[in-house]
Amino acid sequence: MTAEAGAEGRSASSGGQTGVARPKLSRRRPTPASDAVREAAVEVVDVTREYQLDGVSVPALRGVSLRVERGDYIAIIGPSGSGKSTLMHLLGGLDRPTTGRLVLNGTEVSALSAAELATLRNEVIGFVFQSFHLLTRTTARDNVALPLIYRGLSRGDRRRRAEAALTAVGLGHRLGHRPGQLSGGEQQRVAIARALVGEPALLLADEPTGNLDTASGVEIMALLDGLVRDRGVAVVVVTHDPEVAAMARRRVRMRDGLMETTPTDHSLRSRSVGDPG
Ligand code: ADP
Numbered sequence: 001m002t003a004e005a006g007a008e009g010r011s012a013s014s015g016g017q018t019g020v021a022r023p024k025l026s027r028r029r030p031t032p033a034s035d036a037v038r039e040a041a042v043e044v045v046d047v048t049r050e051y052q053l054d055g056v057s058v059p060a061l062r063g064v065s066l067r068v069e070r071g072d073y074i075a076i077i078g079p080s081g082s083g084k085s086t087l088m089h090l091l092g093g094l095d096r097p098t099t100g101r102l103v104l105n106g107t108e109v110s111a112l113s114a115a116e117l118a119t120l121r122n123e124v125i126g127f128v129f130q131s132f133h134l135l136t137r138t139t140a141r142d143n144v145a146l147p148l149i150y151r152g153l154s155r156g157d158r159r160r161r162a163e164a165a166l167t168a169v170g171l172g173h174r175l176g177h178r179p180g181q182l183s184g185g186e187q188q189r190v191a192i193a194r195a196l197v198g199e200p201a202l203l204l205a206d207e208p209t210g211n212l213d214t215a216s217g218v219e220i221m222a223l224l225d226g227l228v229r230d231r232g233v234a235v236v237v238v239t240h241d242p243e244v245a246a247m248a249r250r251r252v253r254m255r256d257g258l259m260e261t262t263p264t265d266h267s268l269r270s271r272s273v274g275d276p277g
Contacts, residue, residue: 039106041124041202041234042091043067047100049086060086062257063100070201073228073235075245078254084238085206087254091236092204093121105201122150126195128205132187134179134194140166141175144194151198165193169223185216192223196233203227205237209244221247 049061061083068074068091076084089095093104096117102109105124109117134143145162153161166172169189179187188208195203205224209217221244224235228249237248245251253260 040067040069040103041072041105042093043101043103044087044090044097045101045103047090047097047102049083049090049095050098059257061090061097064254064257064259066091066252066259068202068234068236070232070234071228073225073249074237075248075251076236076238076254077240077242077245077251078260080240082254083257084254086257088204088206088236088238091202092125092127093117122147123198124201126198126200126203128188128191128195128203128208130207130210132179132184132191132211134187134190136179139176139178140171140182140190140193143179143190144197147194147198161197162193165197166190168196168227169193183216184212185219188212188216188220189223192220192227196227196231200233202234202236205235207239208237209239209241214243217241217244218247225249 043066045065046063047061047065048059048063051058051060064083064087066074066087076087078084086095090097090102093102093109096102096109104120107120109120112120135146138146141159141162144165145158148158148161163172163175166175166189169192171186171189171193174182174186174190177186179190182190188211192203192208203224208224209220212220221237224237225247227233228235235248237244239245
C-alpha cells in the first residue's frame with residue numbers, strides 16, 4: 001500500500017474534500033525557518049499501527065517518534081515493507097495510529113472527528129505523488145487552482161493565487177498549458193504548485209522523482225529545497241533512491257516498523273546521516 005493509494009478517492013488536490021462540512025479551525029501562517037522557536041508542522045510520538053488481515057494483526061509501525069518542523073527537509077528511506085507508507089499516511093492525517101500521539105500543526109488528532117481531520121488536512125498539508133495526478137484536460141493554472149475551491153475563494157482570487165504558485169515553481173510562462181504539453185519535470189512542478197497553493201505547513205511527497213529522469217529529479221529536489229528555505233514549509237519525501245535522499249537535509253531510515261535514526265542536528269546536512277550502505 002502506498003500513500004498515493006491511500007489518498008485516492010479524494011480529489012487530486014492537497015486534501016480537497018467534497019461534501020464535508022468545514023468546521024472552523026484557526027489558521028496559522030507559515031513561520032520562517034529562521035525563527036528561534038520553531039513549531040512542529042507534524043509530530044508523531046511513539047506511534048504504532050497494526051493492520052488486521054484475515055484475523056491476524058500485522059504490525060506495520062512498532063513505536064516511532066518523529067518531529068517535523070517548519071524548515072525541515074526530511075527523506076524517509078528503507079526497504080519495501082518497512083513502514084514508510086504507513087508512516088506517511090499518519091503524517092498526512094490520512095490514517096490514525098493504533099497507539100501513540102499524532103499532532104498535526106499543534107492539534108492532537110485523536111480528539112477530532114473525521115470531518116474535522118479532513119478540514120485540518122486540507123489546511124495544513126499538501127500532497128505530491130509519483131504520478132503527478134493532474135487533470136489531463138485542464139490547464140496548469142486550473143489544476144493548481146482546484147484545491148482552492150474548498151476554501152471558498154472567488155474564481156479571480158483562485159486564478160491569481162494559482163498563477164503566483166506556478167510562478168514560484170518556475171512555470172509562470174506555462175499557465176495555459178495542459179499536462180500533455182508539459183515535460184515530466186514540468187508536470188511535477190505543477191503538482192508541487194497545486195500542493196503549495198493553499199500555503200500548507202507541510203508538504204508530503206511520495207517518490208516525487210520516481211517517474212522522472214535524473215536531471216529532472218535533481219531539479220525537483222532542488223526546488224523543494226528552495227521552498228523549505230524561502231517559505232519555511234516542512235517537506236517530507238519518501239524515496240528508495242539514495243541520490244534523492246542525499247539531497248534532503250535529514251534522513252530517517254525505517255526498518256521492520258522501527259526508525260533506525262532520528263537525527264535532529266541540521267548542521268549535519270553535508271554528512272551522511274543514517275544513509276543506507
Ligand atoms: P513500505 O511503504 O515501507 O513498503 P508499508 O507501510 O506499505 O511499507 O507496509 C508496512 C507493513 O505493513 C508491511 O508488512 C505491509 O505488508 C503491511 N501492510 C501495509 N498496509 C497494509 C494493509 N492495509 N493491511 C495489512 N497489512 C498492511
